[in-house]
Amino acid sequence: MDDCLIVGGGVVGLSLAYELAGHGQRVRVLERGQPGQEASWAGAGILPPGHFRTATDPYEALSGLSFELHGQWAEQLRAQTGVDTGYRRSGAIYVARTPEEVDLLRGAAAHWRAREVACEDVSPARLAELEPALAVGTILAALYVPDECQLRNPWHLRALVLGCQRRGVTIETGVGVDAFELSGGRAKRVVTPLGPRPAESFCLCGGAWTHSLLARLGVEVAMRPVRGQIALLRTSPPTLSRIVNEGRRYLVPRADGRVLVGSTEEEVGFDKRTTSAGIAGLLEFAIGLAPALAHAELERGWAGLRPGTVDGLPYLGRVPTIDNAFVAAGHARAGLGLSPGTAVVMSQLIRGEPLAVPLDLFRIPRS
Ligand SMILES: Cc1cc2nc3c(=O)[nH]c(=O)nc-3n(C[C@H](O)[C@H](O)[C@H](O)COP(=O)(O)OP(=O)(O)OC[C@H]3O[C@@H](n4cnc5c(N)ncnc54)[C@H](O)[C@@H]3O)c2cc1C
CATH class of the missing domain: 3.30.9.10 (D-Amino Acid Oxidase, subunit A, domain 2)
Structure with a gap:
């Protein structure tokens, strides 16, 4: 059985899959279309600068962490996959x-x-x-x-897909998640047209469509x-x-x-x-x-x-009342920039490790 099943193969879902697999987790991504063809493909790839060390709130900390990780990930992805992500410090x-x-x-x-x-x-x-x-x-x-940087979104996404595959992630394309089967306050499996997919934990990374996935778990969010x-x-x-x-x-x-x-x-x-x-x-x-x-x-x-989202902040954390379901979505204008930090912190949460950035500000639900 997979350790983590990720719903949605945009930059957020793929980055999380890459990070979790780097920690030895067995990961599956279910993407109803092709990976990285929605908002993540369409973005401009601007990476505004920031520092983790000087951040004054959790959002800035997530931005600063992400900005620092982008340089490392670009090098790492190039070494692992041979793909140049177009990352450069253009200013x-x-x-x-x-x-x-x-x-x-x-x-x-x-x-x-x-x-x-x-x-x-x-x-x-x-x-x-x-x-x-x-x-x-x-x-x-x-x-x-x-210090402002940029990357080429389609190249970065291609590198992430290959990087995930090199780390053993299973990416199923053309497979949408229709529902969840729950038991005893835990999610057991997702329901897809190709049959059920069980896992130990689940993370919803469905971009602008995440509210309908959450609604199927009985959670209403204003996305x-x-x-x-x-x-x-x-x-x-x-x-x-x-x-x-x-x-x-x-x-x-x-x-x-x-x-x-x-x-x-x-x-x-x-x-x-x-x-x-x-x-x-x-x-x-x-x-x-x-x-x-x-x-x-x-x-x-x-x-x-x-x-x-209503307040411009992403939803990052555990789905209320379901111990092993998580969400990482709602990054608005900044999802490319915030993706590696999101992946690192969500991977820590899912694996039960201490968090580099506290997630209370991003909790689900909030008004
Ligand atoms: C024009 C434009 C410019 C932008 N410029 C920048 C920028 O310069 N810098 C920056 O940081 N950000 C930018 N952004 C924002 C950034 O693109 C998004 O925040 C980011 O791509 C969100 O990533 P995501 O993975 O959450 O969503 P998406 O890329 O939308 O991925 C979600 C995936 O989930 C899949 N999915 C949904 N429901 C299901 C289901 N039930 N089953 C299976 N799969 C499902 C979808 O098919 C999709 O592939 C821009 C966005 C746009 C539109």
Whole structure:
């Protein structure tokens, strides 16, 4: 029998499977589609910097731990699988083009400095030197954050799938979980169209669909899908070197000259279509910030469904009243970034070890 059965093969489920298997656990992942094809594939792969040591609350601790682990995991995955995850320290520029954004940027700078995250106020001349393609005259204030990193989501997911397989994880694709069989306050097995799958413990990592899995265990949580659209541009030669963030939108340059323009935030249910208004808004943002992008090729657009929660925090912990069922879902805009820390802490919880990060803040349910 498997030690742990994970429902959902997105970045959260695969990272947890990889980590548990690294501790000698027999792990099975059930994915109703193909692994890593939902929100995890659609994301931009931005990894904002943080330090575990200077964190002032459990969310920051999870972020800092994850940020530190990403570098280690990228090396480890490359050594184990031969796959380059695209992890690199590209650095980021944060810009403000309105007085409100200037206030927010000042707040962000104070936050980072208090936590010893490097960030530099950037004069217009320095900004033009760092990123000559930006419309410097429209920018009221800018910060340079040299440690911000990025990875290529599809590459990272491919590496995780191979890394899991190398560690003996069984990944069943096209197998959705319909229900749970319980007995004596414990989950015994999950019910799938291919038959039951028993395990010692279970973890629900179903992204935006986790609320319906929890509902089948009698637990109601307020989760909702938040659609994010992205437009992919291709430039030659490359237009930008660093990630450029403005508010909740960004330009992410890849080493091959592509630029991801993201992202919308829309509550439209489980609808993954791109829309003309969504893509047009992103293009207007991109061209306003870096006018040369008006000449870039529009390669494609896509959308994914972020797992949103009411307070923006993920659900991490034990399912109430069921001793051996756990949940790790609801990472909203930050699931790629938070995935290795989530995997380490959830693996500690499932294996009954002391936790690197206390999970009370992330308990289920909460209002
Ligand atoms: C446009 C966009 C940009 C983003 N940019 C970033 C970014 O730059 N940095 C960052 O950190 N995060 C980013 N995110 C957020 C990040 O992508 C998500 O937080 C993360 O992917 C969530 O991972 P997950 O594994 O929980 O969910 P998912 O990737 O959605 O995976 C859940 C999986 O569970 C499966 N599943 C569901 N129900 C069942 C069932 N009953 N049986 C079997 N399988 C089931 C699904 O098929 C799916 O494969 C972005 C998201 C979007 C949409």
